[in-house]
Amino acid sequence: MTEDAAVRTPATAPSDVVSSIRRFVAAEGGSAKAVLQPAGQAGVRVTLVGENGILGDRVVTDMATAEAVVDAVEGLETAEWDRDLTSVATVAPSHWRRMAGWVAGQKHFPRARNRKIVD
Template sequence: MTAAEKDTEHTTEPSPKAIATAKAFVGGHGGSARAVVENLGRAGARIVLIGEDGQFGDVLVPDAATGEALVEAVDGLTPHKWDGETTAALKIGAAHRRRMAGARAR
């Protein structure tokens, strides 16, 4: 097997830890959540989870295909894109906004 074949050969099955993290989020934030899979390139993919209560979290996986498989594997997750409805469902508090802004906001 060549190095190129190894790079393209990977599993799309999410790890048990990733599944457990997503299930815990869904259970802790209203029983369902929106999931937006973001491709991060070589770094993998990020699944942003937005709960019914507007809180958000994320799960990192090796690639976008694994992220999509995670969404399918967890009851209560529904795939979404970053559209107006999904963005409006997200509730970010003032403390989190300051933390995201960094030292300049303090």
């Protein structure tokens, strides 16, 4: 396939991703913003910020697919991380714990590897 043919072929939005994002948008009052962020070999992360500030995300294969998902969901618009969007985003305590991973429940931490630089 040539580059011209690849450019002309429209991407299709995966139905499972579209349905889960539609449920998210409906739960958030009918509208949400999507920030499309390339994530290397994993694809493109579609980070959702609802009207109430709740966060959600899905990962798709490429940017064209991410744009097709945004086009397929009514009430979803593309946005960038700016002051207005970040001030609306509300991260729940359970989300912080999930992002922290194994560190979340620790009481003692190893010494920093760059301690000599920091001290």
